Amino acid sequence: MEKKGIGKIALMLALTSGDIDNIKNYYESKNYVIYKGQAGSMDPKKIVAAIETAASREDIIRENYHEEHALYHSIIEALSGYCRGQVMLGEVLRSAGLTFTIVRGPLIEGDRSSGNWIAIVLYGQIGSPRRGFEHEAIGMGIQPI
Amino acid sequence: MEKKGIGKIALMLALTSGDIDNIKNYYESKNYVIYKGQAGSMDPKKIVAAIETAASREDIIRENYHEEHALYHSIIEALSGYCRGQVMLGEVLRSAGLTFTIVRGPLIEGDRSSGNWIAIVLYGQIGSPRRGFEHEAIGMGIQPI
Amino acid sequence: MEKKGIGKIALMLALTSGDIDNIKNYYESKNYVIYKGQAGSMDPKKIVAAIETAASREDIIRENYHEEHALYHSIIEALSGYCRGQVMLGEVLRSAGLTFTIVRGPLIEGDRSSGNWIAIVLYGQIGSPRRGFEHEAIGMGIQPI
Amino acid sequence: MEKKGIGKIALMLALTSGDIDNIKNYYESKNYVIYKGQAGSMDPKKIVAAIETAASREDIIRENYHEEHALYHSIIEALSGYCRGQVMLGEVLRSAGLTFTIVRGPLIEGDRSSGNWIAIVLYGQIGSPRRGFEHEAIGMGIQPI
Amino acid sequence: MEKKGIGKIALMLALTSGDIDNIKNYYESKNYVIYKGQAGSMDPKKIVAAIETAASREDIIRENYHEEHALYHSIIEALSGYCRGQVMLGEVLRSAGLTFTIVRGPLIEGDRSSGNWIAIVLYGQIGSPRRGFEHEAIGMGIQPI
Amino acid sequence: MEKKGIGKIALMLALTSGDIDNIKNYYESKNYVIYKGQAGSMDPKKIVAAIETAASREDIIRENYHEEHALYHSIIEALSGYCRGQVMLGEVLRSAGLTFTIVRGPLIEGDRSSGNWIAIVLYGQIGSPRRGFEHEAIGMGIQPI
Numbered sequence: 001m002e003k004k005g006i007g008k009i010a011l012m013l014a015l016t017s018g019d020i021d022n023i024k025n026y027y028e029s030k031n032y033v034i035y036k037g038q039a040g041s042m043d044p045k046k047i048v049a050a051i052e053t054a055a056s057r058e059d060i061i062r063e064n065y066h067e068e069h070a071l072y073h074s075i076i077e078a079l080s081g082y083c084r085g086q087v088m089l090g091e092v093l094r095s096a097g098l099t100f101t102i103v104r105g106p107l108i109e110g111d112r113s114s115g116n117w118i119a120i121v122l123y124g125q126i127g128s129p130r131r132g133f134e135h136e137a138i139g140m141g142i143q144p145i
Numbered sequence: 146m147e148k149k150g151i152g153k154i155a156l157m158l159a160l161t162s163g164d165i166d167n168i169k170n171y172y173e174s175k176n177y178v179i180y181k182g183q184a185g186s187m188d189p190k191k192i193v194a195a196i197e198t199a200a201s202r203e204d205i206i207r208e209n210y211h212e213e214h215a216l217y218h219s220i221i222e223a224l225s226g227y228c229r230g231q232v233m234l235g236e237v238l239r240s241a242g243l244t245f246t247i248v249r250g251p252l253i254e255g256d257r258s259s260g261n262w263i264a265i266v267l268y269g270q271i272g273s274p275r276r277g278f279e280h281e282a283i284g285m286g287i288q289p290i
Numbered sequence: 291m292e293k294k295g296i297g298k299i300a301l302m303l304a305l306t307s308g309d310i311d312n313i314k315n316y317y318e319s320k321n322y323v324i325y326k327g328q329a330g331s332m333d334p335k336k337i338v339a340a341i342e343t344a345a346s347r348e349d350i351i352r353e354n355y356h357e358e359h360a361l362y363h364s365i366i367e368a369l370s371g372y373c374r375g376q377v378m379l380g381e382v383l384r385s386a387g388l389t390f391t392i393v394r395g396p397l398i399e400g401d402r403s404s405g406n407w408i409a410i411v412l413y414g415q416i417g418s419p420r421r422g423f424e425h426e427a428i429g430m431g432i433q434p435i
Numbered sequence: 436m437e438k439k440g441i442g443k444i445a446l447m448l449a450l451t452s453g454d455i456d457n458i459k460n461y462y463e464s465k466n467y468v469i470y471k472g473q474a475g476s477m478d479p480k481k482i483v484a485a486i487e488t489a490a491s492r493e494d495i496i497r498e499n500y501h502e503e504h505a506l507y508h509s510i511i512e513a514l515s516g517y518c519r520g521q522v523m524l525g526e527v528l529r530s531a532g533l534t535f536t537i538v539r540g541p542l543i544e545g546d547r548s549s550g551n552w553i554a555i556v557l558y559g560q561i562g563s564p565r566r567g568f569e570h571e572a573i574g575m576g577i578q579p580i
Numbered sequence: 581m582e583k584k585g586i587g588k589i590a591l592m593l594a595l596t597s598g599d600i601d602n603i604k605n606y607y608e609s610k611n612y613v614i615y616k617g618q619a620g621s622m623d624p625k626k627i628v629a630a631i632e633t634a635a636s637r638e639d640i641i642r643e644n645y646h647e648e649h650a651l652y653h654s655i656i657e658a659l660s661g662y663c664r665g666q667v668m669l670g671e672v673l674r675s676a677g678l679t680f681t682i683v684r685g686p687l688i689e690g691d692r693s694s695g696n697w698i699a700i701v702l703y704g705q706i707g708s709p710r711r712g713f714e715h716e717a718i719g720m721g722i723q724p725i
Numbered sequence: 726m727e728k729k730g731i732g733k734i735a736l737m738l739a740l741t742s743g744d745i746d747n748i749k750n751y752y753e754s755k756n757y758v759i760y761k762g763q764a765g766s767m768d769p770k771k772i773v774a775a776i777e778t779a780a781s782r783e784d785i786i787r788e789n790y791h792e793e794h795a796l797y798h799s800i801i802e803a804l805s806g807y808c809r810g811q812v813m814l815g816e817v818l819r820s821a822g823l824t825f826t827i828v829r830g831p832l833i834e835g836d837r838s839s840g841n842w843i844a845i846v847l848y849g850q851i852g853s854p855r856r857g858f859e860h861e862a863i864g865m866g867i868q869p870i
Contacts, residue, residue, distance in 0.1 A: 002162050006754040007281030011268075015156055017147050045673040052673075065713045065832070066840040070235035072708065075796075079405040081284060085520065086376060086666060092366060093342075107280060107790070111277070115791040120658060123156075128362065133355045135252060135262070135287045136152030139226060142280045144791040176529075190528040210397070211405040211434040217362075217563065221527060230665065231521060233809060237778075237801060238770040252355070260356040269541045273797065278790045289356040292452050297571030305446055306436050371516035371574060373808065376666060382656060383632075393447060393520075397570060402619040407570070413446075418652065423645045425542060425552070425577045426442030432570045480818040487818070500687070501695040501724040501860045508653075509855065511817060521811060542645070550646040569618040582742050587861030591740055591848075597727050620778070661806035679769045685859060688821060703736075714843070715832060716732030719806060722860045 002108045003039050006032070010103040012137075016091040031112075032105035033060050040097035042090030042129060044079060051075050051120065055098055060104050061118070061145070070145040071102075072128065074120040077141025080120045084137070089126075096137070098124025118145045148254045149176070150158060152285055155248040155264040159283075176207050176257075177250035185237030185242035187226070187274065196220050196245050197263065203250050206263070215290040216247075222286025227267045229282070235269075241282070244267025249290065254287040263290045296322070297430055300354060300393040304428075321402075322395035323350050326429035328333025332380030334363045334369060341390050341410065342363050350394050350410040351435070352410070360435040361392075364410040374427070379416075386427070388414025390393045394435065408435045438544045439466070442575055445538040445554040451575075454565040466547075467540035468495050477525030479514060486510050486535050486555065493538050496553070496580070505580040506537075512576025517557045519572070520536065524561075527561035533559025533571070539580060553580045583689045584636065586612070587720055590683040590699040591652040594718075612685035613640050620677035622657060622670030622709060631655050631680055631700065639690075640684050641698070641725070650725040651682075657721025662702045664717070669706075676717070678704025698725045727818050728834045731757070732865055735828040735844040736780050740861075751843025756837075757830035758785050759848070765822035767815030767854065768781050769804060770812070776845065786843070795828075795870040799845040809862070814851075816857045823849025829870065843870045 003014075009027055011038055014019055024034050035058050039050035052071065054060075056068045061067040079087050090095055103123045119142045122123065127134025154172055157270075158165055158181055169179050178236050180203050184195035197216065199205075206212040227241065234241055246266045252259045264287045272279025294302075303310055303326055304353055314324050325348050329340035342361065344350075353358040369377050372386065379386055391411045398406045409432045417424025439447075439457025444462055447454055448471055459469050470493050474485035487506065489495075496502040514522050517531065524531055536556045542549045556576045584592075589607055593600055593616055594658040604614050615638050616625065619630035632651065634640075659667050669676055680699045685692045699722045707714025729737075734752055738745055738761055760783050764775035779785075786792040798820050804812050805841065813820055825826065826846045832839045844867045850860025 005281045007283065008160060009281060011156070011160055014151060015160075018263045025680075038750060044671055048673040064839060065707075065715075066842075068713050069715075069869050072614065072674075077229040079230045080673070081282075084222040084225045084286065085230070087376060087668060087672060091334050091381075092369070092377060093338040094362075114277075119281075122285075127355075127356065131262075132259075133358050135151045135225075135355075135359075136264075136285070137287075138152065138266075138283055139158065139229075140281070140283045141229065142282075144794050175437075186476075189526050193528040195419060210562075210570075213563065213568055214434050214570075216459070216782065232523060232527060233812060236769050236816075237804070237812060238773040239797075259354060271791075278793055280790075280794075289359050295571045296572065298450060301446070301450055302469075305443060305450070332553075344604060367519040370519045371572075374512040374515045374574075374576065376519070381624050381671075382659070382667060383628040384652075404567075410573075414519060416459045417645075418648065422549075423648050425645075426440045426554075426575070426651075427577075428442065428446060428556075428573055428575045429519075430571070430573075431519065463849075479816050483652050483818040499694060500852075500860075503853065503858055504724050504860075514817070522813060524814075524816060549644060585861045587742060587863065591736070591863060594865065595736055595740070660809045661862075664802040664805045665810065666866075694857075699861075701863075712839075716730045716844075716865070717806075717867075718732065718736060718846075718863055718865045719809075719831040720861070720863045721809065722862075723831060 010121040014101045014121040014123040035102045048053040072140035078120040080140040095129040114123030149197045155266040159266040159268040180247040215288040219286035223265040223284040226284030240274040300411040303391045303411040304411040304413040323394045332385045360433040364431035368429040371429030385419040445556040449536045449556040449558040459555040470537045505578040509576035513555040513574040516574030594681045594701040615682045621649040635719040645703040650723040654721035658700040658719040661719030731844045737845040738826045739846040739848040759829040795868040799866035803845040805863040806864030820854040
């Protein structure tokens with residue numbers, strides 16, 4: 001069976017609409033820490049804050065700058081992918097409503113040789129702040145932690 | 146049952162490692178045109194060319210500038226998300242090996258009201274041109290066609 | 291006589307200081323829809339909103355996401371050209387006062403083969419929010435619609 | 436009669452398809468130095484070189500770094516506007532064929548108080564290296580000299 | 581003895597933590613005008629304003645657009661280097677606390693042949709708005725004036 | 726006496742023109758690993774490669790992806806600061822000749838609480854590939870390792 005990368009785990013969790021308990025339990029038994037949440041805003045800093053808050057509250061990262069830095073850069077890379085270039089939402093009159101996943105663990109399932117990594121995935125809608133005038137977007141950032 | 150967006154269809158196809166015939170057949174019966182291929186290079190233009198060639202050869206886009214323009218912008222947005230910012234590979238000594246999917250059809254499954262759209266997903270590895278020194282990346286671009 | 295592109299039509303209209311009725315009437319008889327307005331702000335989203343509002347109110351675009359998306363991307367490309375890189379105004383203490391034109395019609399005058407396109411041109415001043423400390427800028431975005 | 440800015444002079448010259456001698460003579464009598472040329476490439480550095488070479492050969496800039504720096508930054512700003520964001524052509528499989536204008540003189544016609552400035556305008560086609568699969572683009576950079 | 585560039589002078593002044601009077605006096609005797617100040621904010625425009633205000637108040641630039649433009653572009657280049665890419669602070673939930681230096685004079689110490697230039701250096705901390713969760717950053721912009 | 730940050734150590738070493746043995750020895754006794762080298766090119770990937778090669782050869786980073794990733798991102802951030810925005814040299818007809826420093830150790834001198842970090846500084850000249858038509862530039866990237 002294929003050994004999944006940390007990114008694919010985070011992507012699958014973000015894309016699964018219903019119950020994620022089975023996938024979550026399986027990968028938690030493989031030394032991953034996993035969280036899935038929601039955020040929506042015209043203000044990029046609120047999305048950054050929602051993810052940072054969840055990561056701290058759920059003890060996914062330890063309370064030191066080394067780990068906070070890895071988390072922060074993963075979020076910014078994910079946002080940059082989500083926005084496809086310049087990180088801007090309300091400044092150019094668009095809004096994002098999204099699901100985020102945080103996954104911490106080996107770079108490749110079962111392979112401890114490359115140390116711990118963190119993957120952030122953002123998946124949701126981006127567009128005009130008017131219902132139906134939006135389309136899907138995705139972004140992922142991966143950093144060693 | 147949840148109605149999927151064109152982006153989620155393209156993402157699921159890109160993330161599925163094995164046989165995609167079932168998913169492909171299901172969505173083709175729902176008015177989607179679908180293609181999945183591979184590309185790898187240190188040169189962004191080769192990735193653009195691989196996707197454009199596949200889209201023409203498989204008749205996913207018609208031979209006019211209106212459609213070619215939508216395809217091209219979808220590819221560039223997907224590359225921009227994959228690179229998380231500036232579209233550069235070999236110029237900064239990194240390489241990409243990826244699976245791409247092209248999906249054409251309604252923005253949301255079963256909803257013809259918003260016309261035809263095209264989604265391009267790139268999913269694979271990015272990193273140093275040395276085995277094992279790379280991690281996953283994803284990018285998606287969606288345009289009306 | 292030279293066949294003008296949709297971009298040149300939008301540029302000429304933006305650069306003409308006085309009465310544009312002659313040019314407007316001529317191109318309206320050639321299947322173009324044309325609008326010229328003013329916007330000024332330190333806030334990019336107000337410029338986006340001014341153009342989107344004008345395009346809706348004047349029925350230049352139909353009330354669907356397909357067309358709104360083309361309009362939006364044309365505006366962002368024009369703003370990106372106007373700002374020459376990152377789309378920022380007040381955030382870096384500068385302001386824009388500009389004329390915008392919206393033109394919808396064939397890519398090249400008299401040529402219906404490539405379908406309908408939209409061109410947005412922004413022409414005006416950019417600079418410090420102090421009189422006389424500013425210079426001209428231009429930006430244009432063109433999308434199939 | 437309206438006093439034109441250096442940008443509008445450079446834009447009008449770039450947009451005029453036929454003979455520019457009348458406009459050129461008029462503005463030369465108003466202390467402007469003017470040049471119009473052509474460049475086309477998939478390689479941004481060839482466009483930069485074509486404009487720098489013309490500016491030197493025509494004695495529009497003096498042979499010192501102060502002036503060369505102003506010219507260079509004007510060209511890069513114009514290219515950035517032309518490409519609407521990242522300055523890339525062949526790297527992302529697109530090509531540019533364009534007319535450029537170089538204008539040196541007062542920021543506003545007849546007003547010597549703000550010193551000498553240089554404006555570079557690029558106007559032409561950008562797109563796929565295939566005939567008919569391209570649309571117009573414009574970019575302008577203005578710097579004190 | 582090595583002839584220093586204007587950038588190295590501005591960098592050394594920004595990096596010196598204690599008294600700068602000796603260095604300042606030495607370079608003022610070599611035709612440089614020098615200023616060192618502090619700024620801190622989550623808002624890029626407040627950093628721009630702090631530097632512009634200091635430059636005017638200290639008569640480092642003359643009250644005309646030619647010089648203000650050179651100052652402004654130097655500041656934006658320095659900020660761009662400080663932020664390493666997109667100029668964003670609070671928008672992506674980060675803050676800057678920094679020392680800035682403004683140096684005006686010859687490009688290379690003792691060499692008047694290339695005219696007057698201005699160098700802006702920003703050196704300080706960037707990071708989360710939480711004590712200890714930040715690291716150093718630097719940025720420099722140089723323009724002819 | 727002031728406790729220096731890892732960035733200031735790397736900056737001071739890059740700016741010192743003569744013998745750096747005293748500074749190097751002092752910080753090596755404080756648990757820092759230090760290297761200073763030269764690189765020059767119109768090709769960003771050659772600068773990346775020169776620094777990566779030096780870091781491996783001098784055993785500044787261990788031969789694993791975790792550390793190589795931190796090094797790579799530090800280099801790209803430093804290059805982005807050096808180029809003040811888009812990482813481009815020869816593509817836009819400019820060249821860089823620079824000194825680089827690599828410093829590995831505590832974020833702040835004497836403070837082991839925040840773990841190991843790496844700082845890359847680039848300091849040198851950027852400009853036209855013609856002698857005397859260039860000015861100084863600086864860039865720094867800092868990552869946890």
